[in-house]
Amino acid sequence: MKGIVFIMDGLGDRPLKELNNQTPLQAANTPNLDKMAKKGINGIMDSIKPGIRPGSDTAHISILGYDPNIVYTGRGPFEACGVGIDIFPGDIAFRCNFSTVNDEFIVTDRRAGRIRDNTSSIISKLNEMKIEEYEDIEIVFKESTGHRAVLVLRGEGLSDKVSDADPKIEGKPPKIVVAKDDSAEAKKTADLLNKIVKKSYELIKNHPINLNRVEKNEPPANIIIPRGAGAVPDVEPLNSKYSLNSACIAETGLIMGIARFAGMEIIEVDGATGGVDTNLDNIVDTIMDNVKNSDYDFFLVNIDGADEAGHDGNYKEKLEFIEKVDDIVVSKLLELKDTIIILTADHSTPISVMDHSADPVPIMINGSDIRVDGVNKFNEIDATKGGLLRIRGSDVMDIILDLMGKSPKFGA
Amino acid sequence: MKGIVFIMDGLGDRPLKELNNQTPLQAANTPNLDKMAKKGINGIMDSIKPGIRPGSDTAHISILGYDPNIVYTGRGPFEACGVGIDIFPGDIAFRCNFSTVNDEFIVTDRRAGRIRDNTSSIISKLNEMKIEEYEDIEIVFKESTGHRAVLVLRGEGLSDKVSDADPKIEGKPPKIVVAKDDSAEAKKTADLLNKIVKKSYELIKNHPINLNRVEKNEPPANIIIPRGAGAVPDVEPLNSKYSLNSACIAETGLIMGIARFAGMEIIEVDGATGGVDTNLDNIVDTIMDNVKNSDYDFFLVNIDGADEAGHDGNYKEKLEFIEKVDDIVVSKLLELKDTIIILTADHSTPISVMDHSADPVPIMINGSDIRVDGVNKFNEIDATKGGLLRIRGSDVMDIILDLMGKSPKFGA
Incomplete structure (x- = not known):
């Protein structure tokens, strides 16, 4: 049957x-x-x-x-599953946007001109990311459709009780991620995320895809902005x-x-x-x-x-x-x-x-x-x-x- | 809509x-x-x-x-809301009866002759109440309809796990309130309530309203008897x-x-x-x-x-x-x-x-x-x-x- x-x-x-x-x-x-x-x-x-x-x-x-x-702790883990990342209980997952920031680190386009192609090659670069103080944490990016991507953090002492980096409107810098509770885990995750956002700009601002977009007057996908933290449940x-x-x-x-x-x-x-x-x-x-x-x-x-x-x-x-x-x-x-x-x-x-x-x-x-x-x-x-x-x-x-x-x- | x-x-x-x-x-x-x-x-x-x-x-x-x-921890908090007392999470609230006790402290009328008028003036006197060992506890009385009233206790270390003072039948003294669990809070609240019951008699037995009722051969509202403890939930x-x-x-x-x-x-x-x-x-x-x-x-x-x-x-x-x-x-x-x-x-x-x-x-x-x-x-x-x-x-x-x-x- x-x-x-x-x-x-x-x-x-x-x-x-x-x-x-x-x-x-x-x-x-x-x-x-x-x-x-x-x-x-x-x-x-x-x-x-x-x-x-x-x-x-x-x-x-x-x-x-x-x-x-x-x-259902948040959208992140399900997005991560949706794009085919193998996730494990305790992982913290986020939805991300590729966005565009200018030299003053102001978001000028939250969706990087609705970029459609070649984000996987930018993601490859992002996946080289290591954050100095948090070398034990595994950082996994994966592209989704269009300007969307997913970020998964894996390691000890993380929490999904952190705010969004997405400023929601253009003309502002990415939001400083803060802990939503008093736990050391949330504070650590917030600090890590802030460093990831900064580091993403360093890593991809001069990526060939982006240099090419700038040349064509298209907003470059030069930063990644996470939101919707969720802890992968067991x-x-x-x-x-x-x-x-x-x-x-x-x-x-x-x-x-x-x-x-x-x-x-x-x-x-x-x-x-x-x-x-x-x-x-x-x-x-x-x-x-x-x-x-x-x-x-x-x-x-x-x-x-x-x-x-x-x-x-x-x-x-x-x-x-x-x-x-x-x-x-x-x-x-x-x-x-x-x-x-x-x-x-x-x-x-x-x-x-x-x-x-x-x-x-x-x-x-x-x-x-x-x-x-x-x-x-x-x-x-x-x-x-x-x-x-x-x-x-x-x-x-x-x-x-x-x-x-x-x-x-x-x-x- | x-x-x-x-x-x-x-x-x-x-x-x-x-x-x-x-x-x-x-x-x-x-x-x-x-x-x-x-x-x-x-x-x-x-x-x-x-x-x-x-x-x-x-x-x-x-x-x-x-x-x-x-x-719904008990009837008290809802009665307190009903008579318009502003209550706060952690307050302990009680329904009360005005009753009549005789000189031997025996309840002769649980409803004080179903007194209807002027209880607010007796309540004013009761609201002057201070209990020596518990001066940090705020004691608030408010009249309801007829012989009914409400008592709210506010302060640290209180509990609603206490029995009723109401003897339920006439011919007995008010019941000694006891703690329903082993907590210090319940013991403290029970002791406080027993003192409040006694003190109420001292404060209002000679209240003009009561002297007047005695003169008219009506049972005086000379004691207040609490029951139905409930902790105000958050x-x-x-x-x-x-x-x-x-x-x-x-x-x-x-x-x-x-x-x-x-x-x-x-x-x-x-x-x-x-x-x-x-x-x-x-x-x-x-x-x-x-x-x-x-x-x-x-x-x-x-x-x-x-x-x-x-x-x-x-x-x-x-x-x-x-x-x-x-x-x-x-x-x-x-x-x-x-x-x-x-x-x-x-x-x-x-x-x-x-x-x-x-x-x-x-x-x-x-x-x-x-x-x-x-x-x-x-x-x-x-x-x-x-x-x-x-x-x-x-x-x-x-x-x-x-x-x-x-x-x-x-x-x-």
């Missing part, structure tokens, strides 16, 4: 006047999702708890069975926690980062853009191939387009994307045998809000021996009549494991 | 034979509440958790987003916790005390009695005026009559009061624009129980973009068919904040 948790990112919505007071999911023509609802058990889910407005990261952390209130990998052999099929670095963080394997999909233009054929082929032919027994799948359309406030795009997923992907999922499928969302991204909201999301479970509940449409409203009633993200792994016959008994 | 949490105290009930097996809320004619149900999303709520029989205080604490298991005020500018419109000292405790402003209403005879016109005018014209963006409203009728076991009074609230108050609430209204109760006060019960209460949410669920009556039974399903008191603030667009995102 295999298991799939299939997340349509940002799927949930609120009624829209333009759709005759229906949500995009209600208004969309989704024969396959509805068939799944009819064959399965339905309900609504709060990925964290009622009223809490989740990020995609905290929602997925919760759905994978980890407590985001404990595990979590049990998903596979050992639940005795699974798990893999993640996702489109965005954020979700892949969460999956890597949980120790899952990442299966990449050609043409997966994370937008409404993503290659759904490739995604569903990858799912079907791996469920049928690989040794993985558990899959986290995330398709991001509905969230993107929600953030853009584009109800037509959201509705059409839902119909495409229904047609191309869900139609195939219905063919799977010996598989428990939980299809849900991580959060709502209502068109009217253009951001995540705390509205619960519909959830349905398909598979053999399911207690079918008579709900025959998959949407936010009909789901409330279903047999699952209202559950939480933190229930999902336990439920799917039980239905897969892989759940340990608690007691005798 | 403004928000109102509107509590009909003790509204929930159980089916009554006299009402053809309907609850008073079911049997009442409530076109406006039903219109709200039809326009909104409905459900049931356990203000603390299923099966826990809440007080109005603990229920409101939970609904305001504080954990009563942590915050809580974040509601306004900073949720970035709100909040106010409370309530009828009873208990609810006003909770609101003051949460740092809310109190808006007083002329003619609000807390009974079924309360001036509902003034209450609704106060609500409407403040929602429309004040800078407050969040209101806690409590109307107490249904609870009173429940305690009295008077189903007709409860039903009629519900109809009056529907007619006078809810009809107007329906006119409010750009306002999220959560209408619910703090607990059930079933006619057949004549006290609070743990039966969940109906809850409904109105406002723009709400996921309307097809429920078209507001009562304990229809509410269970609604889209909210079953939530908790501790979800209420998070949910209303999200719908008001004031919720921070947890994660990215």
Whole structure:
């Protein structure tokens, strides 16, 4: 028996006047999702708890069975996972921007002219960095997309209780990082970070890429500015926690980062853009191939387009994307045998809000021996009549494991 | 966008034979509440958790987003807030009775003949109190209604782990207060309290008010007897916790005390009695005026009559009061624009129980973009068919904040 948790990112919505007071999911023509609802058990889910407005990261952390209130110390560690740095409990990770400072050390462009190319070569130079007083601390940089990068500090006596170096506006120097508590660890980390920021300028201001940018009148990526400190928590990998052999099929670095963080394997999909233009054929082929032919027994799948359309406030795009997923992907999922499928969302991204909201999301479970509940449409409203009633993200792994016959008994 | 949490105290009930097996809320004619149900999303709520029989205080604490298991150390601090004493974390607060003792120091009347007038002048005398060995401890008395008063102790090394001085029955001397644990703080506080009880008798036995009462053959209020010790917890005020500018419109000292405790402003209403005879016109005018014209963006409203009728076991009074609230108050609430209204109760006060019960209460949410669920009556039974399903008191603030667009995102 295999298991799939299939997340349509940002799927949930609120009624829209333009759709005759229906949500995009209600208004969309989704024969396959509805068939799944009819064959399965339905309900609504709060990925964290009622009223809490989740990020995609905290929602997925919760759905994978980890407590985001404990595990989510900051964005840094998940960004680090997302760009593929191997991180270890106790590491302190930061999001960074390549920025531009002038000779007076004033930030003139927080995003270094939105530099897109060749940051990996600048990063190579940064990775030569050693800070004299802190030679025992390992300093690891890695480029992300565009002007973004990640910094990981590894060694004894560090803390994530430090402020950001990012001044947030241009025309100011990088902020002096300060300790957020009285610990020696926080003071040490703050001092180290201030030295890293200075040192980064020394190391890369005359990097060939930057000299070239200056020549072309583009802002050089001549300094690195960290923010969003987070200590890497000590979590049990998903596979050992639940005795699974798990893999993640996702489109965005954020979700892949969460999956890597949980120790899952990442299966990449050609043409997966994370937008409404993503290659759904490739995604569903990858799912079907791996469920049928690989040794993985558990899959986290995330398709991001509905969230993107929600953030853009584009109800037509959201509705059409839902119909495409229904047609191309869900139609195939219905063919799977010996598989428990939980299809849900991580959060709502209502068109009217253009951001995540705390509205619960519909959830349905398909598979053999399911207690079918008579709900025959998959949407936010009909789901409330279903047999699952209202559950939480933190229930999902336990439920799917039980239905897969892989759940340990608690007691005798 | 403004928000109102509107509590009909003790509204929930159980089916009554006299009402053809309907609850008073079911049997009442409530076109406006039903219109709200039809326009909104409905459900049931356990203000603390299923099966826990809440007080109005603990229920409101939970609904305001504080954990009563942590915050509710005893009745004292909330009574102190209710009578308007400014309390601070670490203060130890007590409910007190004015009582009557005879020359042998035996309590002959625990309520001093239910004295109603002039207790403030006796309190003034009590506030001169100094206890020799504890001159660093500030001792603050304040009168409440009737024979009731409040005592607050402020200073270093105090504890709320002390027993009551109240002997509970007449014919006995005040109980010697003892420490409930081995701490020096509890022993010190117990010793101090015993001295305060004795000293109170010395200070007020010959107070003119008391000499006058003795002359008129009324029991003098010649001693003060504390009970219900509670340490004032360190809580974040509601306004900073949720970035709100909040106010409370309530009828009873208990609810006003909770609101003051949460740092809310109190808006007083002329003619609000807390009974079924309360001036509902003034209450609704106060609500409407403040929602429309004040800078407050969040209101806690409590109307107490249904609870009173429940305690009295008077189903007709409860039903009629519900109809009056529907007619006078809810009809107007329906006119409010750009306002999220959560209408619910703090607990059930079933006619057949004549006290609070743990039966969940109906809850409904109105406002723009709400996921309307097809429920078209507001009562304990229809509410269970609604889209909210079953939530908790501790979800209420998070949910209303999200719908008001004031919720921070947890994660990215």
